[in-house]
Amino acid sequence: MRPSGRANDQLRQIILETGFSKHAEGSCLAKFGDTHVLCTATVESTSPRWLKGTGLGWVTAEYGMLPRATNTRTDREAAKGRQSGRTQEIQRLIGRSLRAVVDRKAMGEIQIRLDCDVLQADGGTRTAGITGSWVALHLAFQHLVKIGQLTAIPLTDHVAAISCGLHEERAVLDLDYVEDSAAQADANFVLTGRGGIVEIQATAEERPFEETQFNELLRLARKGIGELVEQQKRAIGG
Amino acid sequence: MRPSGRANDQLRQIILETGFSKHAEGSCLAKFGDTHVLCTATVESTSPRWLKGTGLGWVTAEYGMLPRATNTRTDREAAKGRQSGRTQEIQRLIGRSLRAVVDRKAMGEIQIRLDCDVLQADGGTRTAGITGSWVALHLAFQHLVKIGQLTAIPLTDHVAAISCGLHEERAVLDLDYVEDSAAQADANFVLTGRGGIVEIQATAEERPFEETQFNELLRLARKGIGELVEQQKRAIGG
Amino acid sequence: MRPSGRANDQLRQIILETGFSKHAEGSCLAKFGDTHVLCTATVESTSPRWLKGTGLGWVTAEYGMLPRATNTRTDREAAKGRQSGRTQEIQRLIGRSLRAVVDRKAMGEIQIRLDCDVLQADGGTRTAGITGSWVALHLAFQHLVKIGQLTAIPLTDHVAAISCGLHEERAVLDLDYVEDSAAQADANFVLTGRGGIVEIQATAEERPFEETQFNELLRLARKGIGELVEQQKRAIGG
Amino acid sequence: MRPSGRANDQLRQIILETGFSKHAEGSCLAKFGDTHVLCTATVESTSPRWLKGTGLGWVTAEYGMLPRATNTRTDREAAKGRQSGRTQEIQRLIGRSLRAVVDRKAMGEIQIRLDCDVLQADGGTRTAGITGSWVALHLAFQHLVKIGQLTAIPLTDHVAAISCGLHEERAVLDLDYVEDSAAQADANFVLTGRGGIVEIQATAEERPFEETQFNELLRLARKGIGELVEQQKRAIGG
Amino acid sequence: MRPSGRANDQLRQIILETGFSKHAEGSCLAKFGDTHVLCTATVESTSPRWLKGTGLGWVTAEYGMLPRATNTRTDREAAKGRQSGRTQEIQRLIGRSLRAVVDRKAMGEIQIRLDCDVLQADGGTRTAGITGSWVALHLAFQHLVKIGQLTAIPLTDHVAAISCGLHEERAVLDLDYVEDSAAQADANFVLTGRGGIVEIQATAEERPFEETQFNELLRLARKGIGELVEQQKRAIGG
Amino acid sequence: MRPSGRANDQLRQIILETGFSKHAEGSCLAKFGDTHVLCTATVESTSPRWLKGTGLGWVTAEYGMLPRATNTRTDREAAKGRQSGRTQEIQRLIGRSLRAVVDRKAMGEIQIRLDCDVLQADGGTRTAGITGSWVALHLAFQHLVKIGQLTAIPLTDHVAAISCGLHEERAVLDLDYVEDSAAQADANFVLTGRGGIVEIQATAEERPFEETQFNELLRLARKGIGELVEQQKRAIGG
16 A cells, blocks of 8 residues: 555646746646646747757756755755755756757747746656646747747647656555655656657666566556646646 | 725735645745745754854744746846845845744744745735744744643734835835836835834935835835734734 | 943044045045945946946945954955855945935946945944945046046935934934944934935844834934035035 | 667777776776776765764765866866756766665765766766776775775675667667767666666657667667676676 | 166065054054055964864965955955955965964964955055064964963064066066066065075066076065065064 | 985986877876876867957966875865865966967967866876976977968977975975975976076975075976976977
8 A cells, every 4th residue: 555545556636737927928836746846937039049040949947946845944055056966957857858849940049948946845846847847838839829929839749757666566656755765766757748758767766676667667657647648738728 | 096006005915825835834825916925934943053052042034036936037046056135135134023023032942944935026025025924933833832842932023014115206005016116215114013113124216205205104004014914813813 | 321432413433534545536435433444436438238228327336344344353255255145235235325316317328336345343334335435436426527528427416324223222323333232223324415315224123113213213313414424525625 | 880880789898997096995997988987986984974873884976077078178167166967967876876786784884985087088978987986886895805894895786887879760889979969869777787777867869769769778788788797897806 | 767766676665554453463554655455363262173182373364355456446256256366376375474484383272364455456465465464463472472372472583575576677676566567577585584485486477587587586585575574573563 | 315215306207198188189198106197288269358359379277186186085176166276376377387488479369278187196296287288288289280270389498397395304306295295395396498487486384495405496406307308309209
């Protein structure tokens, strides 16, 4: 039995709430159970300098966590004067994941910046961030179509993410903090709507794991991401 | 007529929503219209080193703003590697304001840290932060009483804050962003429940102002803060 | 009786010594008793980028303190790698105060940068800094008139500052360090030569104070600033 | 045909040269073709503070690159004042990978710090770093056994790493820089001597990839890591 | 003819003014012509951690320059967030120079920190800093003798410094800024009262120079430092 | 007898190994006994901004040390976020020394950046860095001549460096770490091939030294540098 009482292949309650932010061109508060990540998309009128003249746009991401999003307070990175390695790793992952489904030629020489800020953390903040950012990004593109700056939404597919892990010898889907802390292995999967692999990060926490176990994790991830993509469709009013 | 249609002495809609955070010992989402500031109180088991052995506790505050809390995106302070002068000014003000109504001897040698994070900004974030932090602080003290660490809540009074300003030649209460940007003068008042003055910060933005104008601003502030204190009472279930 | 033996409404000995710096376009060593602040004005040929093309100039300030300006040595901010919140708060205040009496259109698209460096501290460094900076700024403008870059001095009035406070239940003018450390409340007033209010910062240190007490502080400030303005007139050879 | 003329499942020339450093307790210059990474192991007499009293040791890693290790010079991180996200990601990976085969109870409350410094880069620096660090770590443990501080080498297995990728539609082993720059997908595998999975990081660079492709990459990795483990055995004189 | 009209072996006007600072245990404003460096000595009750238990004290120095000490304003190091290489080089030199004449055993396990702050610069700030710091240090030791903490002044000799250089083919003593900017070679000499060499830093600015020229610079330095030592004796009331 | 058994005027074994780096335009691994410094020269297509339009080029240097180059591990400067004063002092010295023999007009408006990275340290890293950098610089200029960007090598002479010191009352050449740690005085000499003086840095470590001693150190340096210049000639294939 999982600590939360969920079945092994059961997601937490997923809510993708749009329109949370008054100012952003697109926004989505992604809730995976008690993990709440606010994703906002900001449209910037130029792409980065190193893309000038290429006709290509750029999508990038930043990640942060409120100090008391966690059970024990985490020091504010702005006060410490540097972003942790973990923060940088996560924001690089989010940016890469989204770019895998963006038609950067079609979007033109602009930049869209996703901010993923964790209001409350209970495991899986990066996967909630990716899943919610896709919604925020879609809404920002909708906005650009609506105001006539784009003629179509330059997204080639959905992208969503979920964590799986080995917990007490069994493969489980969508780990919460309690499970994550005690997992033998932990894997994050980023897949497209059509099931293509965008990113896999699998890590043994305690002792090495086997290929058959890995395959079981991937199978669970496919199920969970299928459900997340359905939620994304509802969120964008599709 | 004010841009928002409010009367000169009318606050925006005020909501002090408690229990927003699952983890914090006390929390309050303070909404002054479209300004939303999440205030969390974290209890730490020791006071700062320089108070060791004095029998006194400490209350301090930190302030931050989500990058897209504002109309135009603001760069993340964690990414820039330093907190702005404005941020530091505000967090020092919030800490000082709360300490003015704390019985630091009665609280004992612990520290309570208030985090004020602006989820959405529309003027008056520091006054919402002070007003909401008092609620979060009260809830954290309630928690300490409940678990038997304290016998009574070591607060001597309420403290709340509001901005007033001179807008198109008239004194108005609780400026929103549009008014704030065009104000001739801008003043923040921090008062106690019994009307004592904790802090006044009045600034001419465009040209110097007169003492009679200042007195009118203070009169408005007294009215607004009276109403905020009523809201605080309701929020703490009083 | 005040520790210094001064009357309640008596300033310390005020000296505004011009020409202290060989290199600066304007300079003033402002002495308020044992508080000595060197103020230099540097003329820069362009205004900040965000003013380009507006026809407006800019006046800004920086503040620093020599490590042994204080009784106990203070660590060098350059060695620590960041300016404290207090430093940033003060330099923002000095800049705002001066801009309130500058005709930024008449000065044209240049920038004048005031550096206020505390050679010795005994309370009231920010008020000495503002008062001395006005003199340094005036001298820099005189220089620009003399070399034909300006036709008139683009200042609309004097500006000067003084601290007042509640010390042993009484309102007193121009606190020195001993009084400041023990004050119940501390207020800094920035007023123009004609008595207009530019900035008020009043802070309860120990317990809240009353409006009547605040009014008494303001009355003292008016008297002190009147005397400072006379000194400024003498300093600029008026 | 691969640019280097290698077969799809062929490693570059691998050299694990021990004793490169006069001072370190263990050292290994790992050469994967033109990629040269110097790995040194430093024994520290205490484990990190947060392990005090647990009886457990710690193994950690740092990573750096000489400015002209790369074809185009890379700015020195010490001069920029911060380590890039990429650097932090890699050094976290190296540390995690080694800890997966360390018996932290048996090593006792010490710390071993691996420094991986890239003298020359041609793709695959992190995999060379992990493979060489295992050798340096083993030598440092040998040293501790020799001087009588440990009775046996507290390693449970070998660990080694290799990159694989999809290059011109084919899965290839051990990408060099030219292949890496043009790869459709890029995966780093960290496996133990017995074939257990320690870490998988697979990233689509251009477009999503399929599960069958991923499985082919893993098959290649198993072959390559088998050969690397043989080299490690020779290097430690086994 | 030198730009200043001085003879080749003539110092600028030297003033070593003691008692400039109200707070410091020793202070000296060292003026070498228009170069004005404030040197303060701060006594700290413990020596650095790495000397704990050795019975030895430590003398160290920090160096700074007011932004408008120079003809063109120099950015404030505190604002830039780091001390320049030049600053660090100078403060290390000053500390080393003073330690060469301190009996660190006799002073006991305390630390004295010299702060050299350039109020106005016209060449030779480091040599003025060393020469004035010796006076400030002596005064601080006098103070410790007076209050009974030491029985004798733990200085083994004077130490003073001067720059010499090759200007328009001739060796000259005590370069001012105009000469320094145009010098073919520039050398700083730190000598003791008895003529021992503490430090020599000689640098070709434009083209290499000859040993005979170097010897001529050293001869000038001996003359100048002899005069500086006389001034130091007067300053300490000897 | 010296700890190493060398004669007083005997260098350690000197090896200047070219072509160590695959990528750099010029490279030299300079070995002075167990001190190994990798020097690479990078050609950049423009000179620094402040030289734009002057027709002059620039040569600059950076210096770093691998963490375990030293007997006790040194913390990584990139991790600490700042370069030490020692590092900055050394890299400024290397740059100055090389510029003394470069015809900056003849090289044109380009920049060459020397990176000196200490792979292993045993005293004298800065002198090995200067000596090896001259070789790397020469090779980079050869490369520019070969590709037709320059018509001749714009070097006016050799430059090389060596340390000398007073060790157990005797002057000795080329100190290793053991001697350096116990030296009474330590001097670094930078001379040209024709014997011109580029830089002298002589420091008393323990007590002041005499002019006759200094002259003996300089005599030793001339001998050593003569031999280094011969090695440089061989290294560049001259």
